[in-house]
Amino acid sequence: MHIEVGFPGERIVVIPQPFLDLIKDDPLTGDLYIQSLGQIAHARHHLIDRPGGCEAYTFIYCTWGAGYVAINGLKFALRANQYIVLPKGVPYSYGADENDPWSIYWVRFDGEKGKIYARIMSSPTTVLPSVYSRIEQRLDIFENAYAVLCGELSLERLNYANIAFAHFIASFLFVDLLQTSGDQPxxxxxxxxxxxxxxxxxxxxxxxxxxxxxxxxxxxxxxxxxxxxxxxxxxxxxxxxxxxxxxxxxxxxxxxxxxxxxxxxxxxxxxxxxxxxxxxxxxxxxxxxxxxxxx
Structure with missing residues:
Protein backbone atom coordinates (compact mmCIF):
# COMPACT_ATOMS: atom_id res chain seq x y z
CA MET A 1 0.00 0.00 0.00
CA HIS A 2 1.25 3.46 -0.91
CA ILE A 3 -0.15 6.78 0.31
CA GLU A 4 0.56 10.25 -1.09
CA VAL A 5 -1.56 12.43 1.20
CA GLY A 6 -4.03 12.08 4.05
CA PHE A 7 -1.84 11.08 7.00
CA PRO A 8 -3.07 11.71 10.57
CA GLY A 9 -2.16 15.25 11.55
CA GLU A 10 -0.80 16.10 8.10
CA ARG A 11 -0.49 19.80 7.29
CA ILE A 12 -0.35 21.27 3.81
CA VAL A 13 -0.79 24.66 2.16
CA VAL A 14 -1.06 25.03 -1.63
CA ILE A 15 -0.80 28.51 -3.17
CA PRO A 16 -3.54 29.01 -5.80
CA GLN A 17 -2.31 29.54 -9.37
CA PRO A 18 -3.53 33.17 -9.66
CA PHE A 19 -1.29 34.09 -6.71
CA LEU A 20 1.63 32.18 -8.21
CA ASP A 21 1.17 34.13 -11.45
CA LEU A 22 1.22 37.31 -9.38
CA ILE A 23 4.27 36.52 -7.26
CA LYS A 24 6.56 35.08 -9.95
CA ASP A 25 6.80 38.52 -11.57
CA ASP A 26 7.27 40.34 -8.28
CA PRO A 27 10.73 41.99 -8.08
CA LEU A 28 11.04 41.31 -4.35
CA THR A 29 10.64 37.52 -4.19
CA GLY A 30 9.90 36.37 -7.73
CA ASP A 31 13.32 34.72 -7.91
CA LEU A 32 12.48 32.33 -5.04
CA TYR A 33 8.85 31.67 -4.15
CA ILE A 34 6.83 28.94 -2.44
CA GLN A 35 4.26 26.93 -4.39
CA SER A 36 3.24 24.60 -1.57
CA LEU A 37 4.57 23.35 1.74
CA GLY A 38 3.69 20.94 4.48
CA GLN A 39 4.67 18.51 7.19
CA ILE A 40 3.89 14.87 7.92
CA ALA A 41 4.87 12.74 10.91
CA HIS A 42 5.67 9.02 11.08
CA ALA A 43 4.18 8.61 7.62
CA ARG A 44 4.04 4.85 7.07
CA HIS A 45 3.60 3.86 3.39
CA HIS A 46 4.28 7.42 2.23
CA LEU A 47 5.24 7.54 -1.46
CA ILE A 48 5.45 10.32 -4.02
CA ASP A 49 6.18 9.18 -7.58
CA ARG A 50 6.70 11.69 -10.41
CA PRO A 51 7.88 9.74 -13.50
CA GLY A 52 7.42 12.87 -15.58
CA GLY A 53 9.14 15.12 -13.04
CA CYS A 54 7.67 18.21 -11.45
CA GLU A 55 7.47 21.83 -12.58
CA ALA A 56 8.95 22.99 -9.27
CA TYR A 57 11.90 22.21 -7.02
CA THR A 58 11.25 20.21 -3.85
CA PHE A 59 13.06 20.71 -0.54
CA ILE A 60 12.77 17.81 1.94
CA TYR A 61 14.00 17.86 5.54
CA CYS A 62 13.76 14.58 7.47
CA THR A 63 13.52 15.07 11.23
CA TRP A 64 12.86 11.50 12.28
CA GLY A 65 12.92 7.98 10.87
CA ALA A 66 14.16 7.24 7.38
CA GLY A 67 13.17 7.06 3.74
CA TYR A 68 14.64 7.32 0.28
CA VAL A 69 14.87 9.67 -2.67
CA ALA A 70 15.34 8.46 -6.25
CA ILE A 71 16.33 11.06 -8.87
CA ASN A 72 16.49 9.98 -12.50
CA GLY A 73 17.22 6.42 -11.44
CA LEU A 74 19.82 7.31 -8.78
CA LYS A 75 18.63 6.33 -5.30
CA PHE A 76 19.68 7.91 -1.98
CA ALA A 77 18.77 7.05 1.60
CA LEU A 78 17.41 10.03 3.54
CA ARG A 79 17.55 9.75 7.30
CA ALA A 80 16.83 11.84 10.38
CA ASN A 81 18.62 15.22 10.40
CA GLN A 82 19.21 15.16 6.64
CA TYR A 83 17.89 17.36 3.84
CA ILE A 84 17.94 17.49 0.04
CA VAL A 85 16.57 19.58 -2.83
CA LEU A 86 15.08 17.70 -5.79
CA PRO A 87 15.45 19.22 -9.26
CA LYS A 88 12.51 20.05 -11.46
CA GLY A 89 11.79 18.50 -14.83
CA VAL A 90 13.51 15.23 -13.88
CA PRO A 91 11.83 11.90 -12.99
CA TYR A 92 11.91 11.29 -9.25
CA SER A 93 10.23 9.51 -6.39
CA TYR A 94 10.58 9.53 -2.63
CA GLY A 95 9.04 7.55 0.16
CA ALA A 96 9.20 6.45 3.77
CA ASP A 97 11.06 3.44 5.07
CA GLU A 98 8.58 0.66 5.83
CA ASN A 99 10.13 -0.23 9.19
CA ASP A 100 11.09 3.24 10.38
CA PRO A 101 8.79 5.69 8.54
CA TRP A 102 10.02 9.23 8.37
CA SER A 103 8.73 12.57 9.58
CA ILE A 104 9.46 15.33 7.07
CA TYR A 105 9.02 19.00 6.34
CA TRP A 106 8.80 19.79 2.64
CA VAL A 107 8.53 22.86 0.41
CA ARG A 108 7.88 23.02 -3.34
CA PHE A 109 9.30 26.22 -4.74
CA ASP A 110 10.35 27.91 -7.96
CA GLY A 111 12.23 30.93 -9.27
CA GLU A 112 15.61 31.60 -10.81
CA LYS A 113 17.42 30.89 -7.54
CA GLY A 114 15.80 27.47 -7.37
CA LYS A 115 18.27 25.91 -9.80
CA ILE A 116 21.15 27.19 -7.66
CA TYR A 117 19.79 25.51 -4.52
CA ALA A 118 18.99 22.35 -6.51
CA ARG A 119 22.61 22.18 -7.69
CA ILE A 120 24.37 22.77 -4.37
CA MET A 121 21.87 20.80 -2.24
CA SER A 122 21.46 17.87 -4.63
CA SER A 123 22.48 15.06 -2.27
CA PRO A 124 21.50 14.20 1.32
CA THR A 125 23.29 16.48 3.77
CA THR A 126 23.33 16.03 7.54
CA VAL A 127 22.75 18.67 10.22
CA LEU A 128 23.73 16.95 13.45
CA PRO A 129 21.94 17.92 16.69
CA SER A 130 24.13 19.75 19.20
CA VAL A 131 23.84 22.55 21.74
CA TYR A 132 24.49 24.93 18.83
CA SER A 133 22.30 23.31 16.15
CA ARG A 134 19.28 25.59 16.73
CA ILE A 135 16.82 23.05 15.35
CA GLU A 136 13.97 24.71 17.22
CA GLN A 137 14.84 28.13 15.79
CA ARG A 138 14.99 26.70 12.27
CA LEU A 139 11.60 25.03 12.55
CA ASP A 140 10.11 28.20 14.03
CA ILE A 141 10.99 29.94 10.75
CA PHE A 142 9.08 27.26 8.85
CA GLU A 143 6.10 27.52 11.21
CA ASN A 144 6.04 31.28 10.77
CA ALA A 145 5.88 30.99 6.97
CA TYR A 146 3.25 28.26 7.23
CA ALA A 147 1.05 30.31 9.58
CA VAL A 148 1.23 33.38 7.31
CA LEU A 149 0.15 31.36 4.30
CA CYS A 150 -2.77 29.82 6.22
CA GLY A 151 -4.36 33.25 6.48
CA GLU A 152 -6.14 35.23 3.80
CA LEU A 153 -3.59 35.49 1.02
CA SER A 154 -2.20 38.79 -0.22
CA LEU A 155 0.92 39.97 -2.00
CA GLU A 156 2.36 41.11 1.33
CA ARG A 157 1.78 37.71 2.95
CA LEU A 158 3.33 35.91 -0.01
CA ASN A 159 6.39 38.14 0.03
CA TYR A 160 6.81 37.71 3.77
CA ALA A 161 6.53 33.91 3.56
CA ASN A 162 8.97 33.78 0.64
CA ILE A 163 11.54 35.85 2.52
CA ALA A 164 11.05 33.59 5.55
CA PHE A 165 11.62 30.56 3.29
CA ALA A 166 14.85 32.09 1.99
CA HIS A 167 15.96 32.42 5.63
CA PHE A 168 14.85 28.86 6.36
CA ILE A 169 16.80 27.30 3.49
CA ALA A 170 19.83 29.51 4.24
CA SER A 171 19.87 28.07 7.76
CA PHE A 172 20.74 24.70 6.17
CA LEU A 173 23.12 26.00 3.53
CA PHE A 174 25.06 28.15 6.01
CA VAL A 175 24.56 26.06 9.12
CA ASP A 176 27.89 27.07 10.69
CA LEU A 177 26.93 30.74 10.56
CA LEU A 178 23.55 30.03 12.15
CA GLN A 179 25.22 28.04 14.91
CA THR A 180 27.76 30.73 15.77
CA SER A 181 25.59 33.84 15.38
CA GLY A 182 24.57 35.71 18.52
CA ASP A 183 25.41 34.80 22.07
CA GLN A 184 26.65 31.32 22.83
CA PRO A 185 24.00 29.35 24.75
Missing amino acids: SHAEGMINRITHYMNENAERRLTLKDMARYAGYSESYFYRQFVRQTSMSPIDYFIRVKINKASIYLIKTSMTISQIAAKLGFGSADYFSRTFRRIVGISASEFRKQDFRL
Missing part, protein backbone atom coordinates in the same frame (compact mmCIF):
# COMPACT_ATOMS: atom_id res chain seq x y z
CA SER A 186 24.49 29.27 28.51
CA HIS A 187 23.15 25.71 28.58
CA ALA A 188 26.23 24.41 26.74
CA GLU A 189 27.84 23.28 30.01
CA GLY A 190 26.62 20.63 32.37
CA MET A 191 25.08 17.28 31.46
CA ILE A 192 21.53 18.14 32.56
CA ASN A 193 21.54 21.49 30.77
CA ARG A 194 22.86 19.89 27.58
CA ILE A 195 20.35 17.03 27.60
CA THR A 196 17.32 19.20 28.42
CA HIS A 197 18.34 21.49 25.56
CA TYR A 198 18.60 18.39 23.36
CA MET A 199 15.07 17.41 24.40
CA ASN A 200 13.71 20.85 23.53
CA GLU A 201 15.47 20.81 20.15
CA ASN A 202 14.05 17.36 19.38
CA ALA A 203 10.57 17.56 20.90
CA GLU A 204 9.03 16.30 17.66
CA ARG A 205 11.01 13.06 17.80
CA ARG A 206 10.43 9.88 19.77
CA LEU A 207 13.64 9.93 21.77
CA THR A 208 14.50 6.86 23.79
CA LEU A 209 16.62 6.55 26.92
CA LYS A 210 19.33 5.10 24.67
CA ASP A 211 19.21 8.19 22.40
CA MET A 212 19.56 10.53 25.35
CA ALA A 213 22.36 8.57 27.03
CA ARG A 214 24.28 8.35 23.76
CA TYR A 215 23.99 12.11 23.27
CA ALA A 216 25.11 12.74 26.86
CA GLY A 217 28.05 10.37 26.42
CA TYR A 218 27.23 8.01 29.28
CA SER A 219 25.88 4.51 29.80
CA GLU A 220 22.10 4.29 30.08
CA SER A 221 22.19 3.26 33.74
CA TYR A 222 24.59 6.04 34.79
CA PHE A 223 22.75 8.67 32.76
CA TYR A 224 19.40 7.60 34.23
CA ARG A 225 20.67 7.75 37.83
CA GLN A 226 22.27 11.16 37.34
CA PHE A 227 19.19 12.62 35.65
CA VAL A 228 16.81 11.37 38.35
CA ARG A 229 19.15 12.58 41.08
CA GLN A 230 19.24 16.11 39.67
CA THR A 231 15.66 16.49 38.42
CA SER A 232 13.65 14.07 40.60
CA MET A 233 12.03 12.53 37.53
CA SER A 234 13.02 10.07 34.84
CA PRO A 235 14.40 11.34 31.49
CA ILE A 236 11.35 10.03 29.61
CA ASP A 237 8.91 11.70 32.02
CA TYR A 238 10.81 14.95 31.65
CA PHE A 239 10.79 14.62 27.87
CA ILE A 240 7.01 14.06 27.84
CA ARG A 241 6.60 17.28 29.83
CA VAL A 242 8.77 19.11 27.29
CA LYS A 243 6.37 17.89 24.60
CA ILE A 244 3.31 18.97 26.60
CA ASN A 245 4.85 22.40 27.18
CA LYS A 246 5.32 22.83 23.43
CA ALA A 247 1.81 21.53 22.82
CA SER A 248 0.46 24.20 25.17
CA ILE A 249 2.20 26.89 23.12
CA TYR A 250 0.79 25.49 19.87
CA LEU A 251 -2.71 25.35 21.35
CA ILE A 252 -2.57 29.03 22.29
CA LYS A 253 -0.52 30.53 19.47
CA THR A 254 -1.51 28.50 16.40
CA SER A 255 -4.63 27.19 14.70
CA MET A 256 -3.28 23.63 14.48
CA THR A 257 -5.83 20.99 15.39
CA ILE A 258 -5.27 18.65 18.32
CA SER A 259 -4.63 15.84 15.84
CA GLN A 260 -2.00 17.92 14.02
CA ILE A 261 -0.26 18.86 17.28
CA ALA A 262 -0.27 15.21 18.40
CA ALA A 263 1.30 14.13 15.10
CA LYS A 264 3.83 16.96 15.05
CA LEU A 265 5.06 16.11 18.55
CA GLY A 266 5.27 12.38 17.89
CA PHE A 267 2.52 11.14 20.21
CA GLY A 268 1.36 8.47 17.78
CA SER A 269 -2.34 9.20 18.18
CA ALA A 270 -4.56 12.10 19.17
CA ASP A 271 -6.16 9.96 21.91
CA TYR A 272 -2.81 9.23 23.56
CA PHE A 273 -1.86 12.90 23.36
CA SER A 274 -5.19 13.97 24.88
CA ARG A 275 -4.87 11.51 27.78
CA THR A 276 -1.29 12.61 28.45
CA PHE A 277 -2.17 16.29 28.27
CA ARG A 278 -5.04 15.90 30.74
CA ARG A 279 -2.87 13.85 33.12
CA ILE A 280 -0.13 16.48 33.23
CA VAL A 281 -2.05 19.74 32.87
CA GLY A 282 -5.23 18.73 34.67
CA ILE A 283 -7.68 19.75 31.94
CA SER A 284 -8.26 18.68 28.36
CA ALA A 285 -6.34 20.22 25.47
CA SER A 286 -9.52 21.72 24.02
CA GLU A 287 -10.42 23.32 27.36
CA PHE A 288 -6.86 24.65 27.68
CA ARG A 289 -7.21 26.31 24.28
CA LYS A 290 -10.46 27.95 25.34
CA GLN A 291 -8.81 29.32 28.49
CA ASP A 292 -6.19 31.11 26.35
CA PHE A 293 -3.71 32.87 28.68
CA ARG A 294 -6.18 33.08 31.57
CA LEU A 295 -5.16 29.70 32.92
